[in-house]
Amino acid sequence: MQRLVLAVFLMLALTVFPGLAGAAVIGSWNLEHLGWNNDKRLDLVARVAGRFDLLAVQELMDGEALTQLERELEAVSGEDWSSMASHAVGRSSYQEHYGFLWRESRVESLGGGAVYIDRGDVFAREPFSATFRDLDSGDTFVTATVHVVYGDGLDDRRPEVEALADYWQWLDEAYPDTPRMLMGDFNMAPDDPAWAPLRALGAVPALSDQATTLGHAPGRYASRYDNIWYRPDRLSPRTLGMLRYPTLTGLSHDEARESVSDHAPVYLALHQGELESLPPGADVVAGAGSVSRGSTAGCVDLNASSRAELEVLPHIGPARAAAIVAGRPWSGSEELTRIDGIAAGRLADIRDSGRLCSG
Numbered sequence: 308m309q310r311l312v313l314a315v316f317l318m319l320a321l322t323v324f325p326g327l328a329g330a331a332v333i334g335s336w337n338l339e340h341l342g343w344n345n346d347k348r349l350d351l352v353a354r355v356a357g358r359f360d361l362l363a364v365q366e367l368m369d370g371e372a373l374t375q376l377e378r379e380l381e382a383v384s385g386e387d388w389s390s391m392a393s394h395a396v397g398r399s400s401y402q403e404h405y406g407f408l409w410r411e412s413r414v415e416s417l418g419g420g421a422v423y424i425d426r427g428d429v430f431a432r433e434p435f436s437a438t439f440r441d442l443d444s445g446d447t448f449v450t451a452t453v454h455v456v457y458g459d460g461l462d463d464r465r466p467e468v469e470a471l472a473d474y475w476q477w478l479d480e481a482y483p484d485t486p487r488m489l490m491g492d493f494n495m496a497p498d499d500p501a502w503a504p505l506r507a508l509g510a511v512p513a514l515s516d517q518a519t520t521l522g523h524a525p526g527r528y529a530s531r532y533d534n535i536w537y538r539p540d541r542l543s544p545r546t547l548g549m550l551r552y553p554t555l556t557g558l559s560h561d562e563a564r565e566s567v568s569d570h571a572p573v574y575l576a577l578h579q580g581e582l583e584s585l586p587p588g589a590d591v592v593a594g595a596g597s598v599s600r601g602s603t604a605g606c607v608d609l610n611a612s613s614r615a616e617l618e619v620l621p622h623i624g625p626a627r628a629a630a631i632v633a634g635r636p637w638s639g640s641e642e643l644t645r646i647d648g649i650a651a652g653r654l655a656d657i658r659d660s661g662r663l664c665s666g
Contacts, residue, residue, distance in 0.1 A: 330444045330578035331413050334359035334550070335452065335490035335535055337570035341376070342369030348566040353379035355552045355567065358582045359574060360413040361439060363452040365492050367392060367404040377408060384583075387411040391420050393435040398428075405435035405452050415440045417447065423477065429470040431456035434489075438482060444578050448542070449487040451478055455494045464494050465501040472504035475536075486542040490535040492570065497534055510536045513547040519571050521553065521560045533573045544575035548625040550582070551615040579648075582624045606664035609637040620663070621656040622649065 336356070341347065341364065356362050357380055367373055370392040377390040389409055395402040409416065420437040423430070436451035451474070455467045471489065478487050489510070495501060497512040513535040518528035528551075537544070550572045553563040563569075574582070607620055609631060617628040630646045631637070640663055643649050649657075657663065 330446070330545075330576070330580040331360040331441045332358070332546075332574055332576045332580045332582055333361045333363075333450065333488065333490075333535075334572045334574035335363045335365075335533060336572035337365045337454065337492040337533060337568060338367065339564075339568040339570065340366055340368050342367060342372030346566065349376060349379050350383070351556055351558075351567050352376060353383045354556065355550065355572065356380060356408060357384045358550060359410075359572070360580070360583070361407065361409040361450065362572070363450055363490050364406045364408065365403070365452060365454040367406045370394075370404050370406075373404070373406040373408070380408065384410075389416065391416070391437060393420055393422050396422060396432045396435075398431055403432055403454060405432075405454075407437055407439075407450065407452075409439065413442055415442055421481070423474060427470070430467055434471075434474055434491075436478060436481070436487075438485065441577055443580075446577060447485055449478055449482045449485050451487065451489045453489070453491040453493070455492065457494050461495070461499070461501075465499070468493060468495050468499070468501040469504055471536075472508055475505055475508055475510060486538070488535050488537045488542070488575070490573070492533050494530075494532050496531040505536065509538045509540065511539055512536055513544070513575050514549060514573060517549050517573075519549050519573055521564050521569050521571065523560060523564075525560060526554075527560070528571065533570055535573055535575055537575070542577075545578055545580065546576040546624055546626050547574075549573045550618075554613070554615040555619055576624070581622060582618070607662050608664045609640065609643075610635050621660050622653045623657070 338352065353376060356376065364373070373390045373392045377388050380388045389411055390406060392404045392406040395404055397403060407420065417438040417440055420435050422435050423433045425433045430453070432454050434451050434453035436449055438447065438449050440447045455464055458464055475489060497515055514531070516531070518531050519533035520529045522529040552567070552571055553560055558567070607616055614625065614628040614632055617623050617631050618625065627646055627648065634645065640654065640658055643654055643657065644651070
């Protein structure tokens with residue numbers, strides 16, 4: 308009888324409080340000419356992409372390259388993935404594709420993608436959209452992605468950014484009553500006046516002051532170009548952030564720019580969604596220049612490691628990393644159960660990962 312009551316309670320809880328269910332982490336990443344013969348480390352790309360459940364990609368130069376990345380993701384994660392790519396878009400001989408990758412256990416595609424019909428010929432590369440369902444929560448949402456023209460300066464970019472308001476309204480008409488996200492590399496900071504038309508429609512950026520492109524100085528980030536726009540009255544992300552992937556993979560910024568991408572991915576997490584832990588070995592990069600990490604030098608210290616370094620641990624995303632920093636000093640890992648969401652099972656995963664410094 309007690310088991311029956313508990314089962315009924317859990318069913319009611321997940322119905323009344325959908326946030327109790329796990330949910331998807333949705334990211335966006337400019338992969339800097341994925342598909343060109345540029346010595347890109349596809350294995351490293353996959354290890355970073357595997358942190359997300361649904362990923363929009365820009366600067367896809369060859370649709371087949373997305374299929375190759377999908378296969379690499381399956382090899383790294385041991386899970387089934389799917390992908391879709393747009394046709395080549397672009398006014399001139401320089402053209403790009405857009406793409407989506409998703410983890411089949413968490414996300415379901417509800418139909419093929421659509422390239423926007425740009426009747427005013429404003430966009431150098433017309434946006435691409437598709438509909439998905441979060442399998443844990445049952446939520447349906449639209450993801451749209453774009454790579455705004457760079458040009459010679461801000462004046463060249465502002466017409467496209469201003470036109471995104473029209474595209475946002477088109478998305479509302481094409482996918483009525485469906486929460487939507489507009490993500491990509493906008494080549495424009497989110498506080499530029501060109502965003503005023505989109506803001507007037509209720510959209511806000513996931514990141515307001517976070518630089519997302521990799522600077523040449525160690526650990527430095529430059530322009531605030533990558534973002535995800537959404538309406539907070541239609542979508543309530545639990546976590547918003549940018550993944551500092553060079554720190555997680557043991558690469559310097561120059562090495563990361565050379566072999567992976569000059570952009571860091573941005574993301575939002577629905578409900579209780581969390582970034583997936585890097586697959587085993589992903590934080591020890593072989594063949595990445597002079598970078599190497601031993602069991603001592605590369606371990607995570609609860610009292611000294613940065614927030615980005617703390618995110619290497621299983622079940623530790625930006626919010627929990629911030630909680631660890633705020634809760635210092637820690638006398639031992641057993642105290643991590645003070646943090647919301649870390650119970651005995653997750654604590655065991657953290658300890659068993661072998662990433663914590665001894666003592």
